[in-house]
Amino acid sequence: MTSKYLSLTMPRAYDSVSDLIELWRAKRDLCRGKTWSAASDLEGATMDAICGMAFGHPWGVIRQYTGVVKTMSLRHLPLDSSGAVEFKLLAPDLAESTWRIFTSIPLRGPFPRLSHFITRLSSSYRRQALLVDRFLDSKLVEAREKARVLGAETAIELADNTLDMMVARELKGDDWMTDTEMKQELFQYLLAGTETSSTTLSWWCKFMTNHPEVQRKLRDHLIHRLPWIKDRRPGFVELNATNVPYLEAVVHETLRLSRTAGGVARETKEDILVLGRTIPKGSTIVLPTSVGCQDLSDVAPDTQYLDKATDDYDATWIDEKARPGGLDDTGRSEGDGSSRKVGYWKSGTGLLFDPERWMDKDGNFDLHAGPSMPFSLGQRGCFGKNLAMLELRVFIAQLNIAFFFAPISDEQNGFQRVETVTSHPRYSYISPIPWRADEAREGP
DSSP: OOHHHHHHHHHHHHHHHHHHHHHHHHHHHHHTTOOEEOHHHHHHHHHHHHHHHHHSSOOOHHHHHHHHHTTOOGGGSOBOTTSOBOOOOOOOHHHHHHHHHHHTSOOSSSOHHHHHHHHHTSHHHHHHHHHHHHHHHHHHHHHHHHHHHHOHHHHHHHOOSHHHHHHHHHHHTSOOOOHHHHHHHHHHHHHHHHHHHHHHHHHHHHHHHHOHHHHHHHHHHHHHHOTTTTTSOOOTGGGSTTTOHHHHHHHHHHHHHHOOSOEEEEEOSSOEEETTEEEOTTOEEEEEGGGGGOBGGGOOOGGGTSOTTOTTSOTTOOOGGGSTTOBOTTSOBOSSTTOOSSOOBOTTOTTSOOGGGGBOTTSOBOTTSSOOOTTOOSTTSOTTHHHHHHHHHHHHHHHHHHOEEOOOOGGGOOOOEEESSSEEESOOEEOEEOTTSGGGSOOO
């Protein structure tokens, strides 16, 4: 995804987070100091953003929520067992159908394929699938007509959403897929973008609730680097790591510690040798994202990793502490020119939320400060990485400027995980308040 394309899609993310801010202000006024769960709101907001980026316009999930909330009375709303207000809001039909299709995928049980086959036979599933399929068909027809009128080159130049870009490239002859394949790609793009981004933002809300000092520093940083941020939306370049390095650090630290995706799997195409072990062709290698939580206290001498009875291991892999000169203060080795590109996290800090770990001594963002691979690595890394990073930067910057996330009770503040397609926080309660409130001011 090119910078130009990302710049053109950026307004969709801004529109969605603006709608979310309006919803949370309405809920805050209604709840009068009580908390609520952010999970479904973030799912709706990220779905709106991804729909806008995929098709050119959102499904209006958050605006529908806001319209309903503004008609509610607190005394008619139930509280859950922790004392948080429960909102049971219905999304537009297309969004509800998409979620029903997604949640019908069996993630547990001995016979997932059989279970999903039976589910697909139900009348409600077929009705929901038909609604989504007809929507995708209609958008394909619209996009192709638009591209035909503009011409392939102009359509590519003006494309501000994924579908228009796909259809324009098809018209030019660069890419070709069947209608079924194109619809499947769009639907997967929609689901993957919604699920991963909303889950990561749920974790960010939890981290902010527990780290008021980070909230304050991020807000001060944004206002210092972008003094007009309250009055206009920053552009693509203005939100990059060079201009707002601490924002980039907060985004990367959230991704590192949230571990939204548990890991990535790769299949070996030939026999390979890794750390003295032969991995046969056709093996599946699972790379856990928890590697980002490892620090120097987890790094043992190489003798614990390599079988010294095996002489054909790659001798270039040696524990960095054994290199001449040892480790510098970034966790990288000093001395020779073969030092490791990526540093280590300091001992005992791997499980702590600390955006400062990504900042160098000059106050710049350091991508290689330590291990982290939320999007995998290399040419087969996540296709949507740049889009996801853009969306996170926009959401986090705008939510931080709009709200201070006040501390919540211990009962609501658990960090237990629920593993589905992604790793969700079991609890995602929030209490967003204005920055002018006493609680948001610098405390002792």
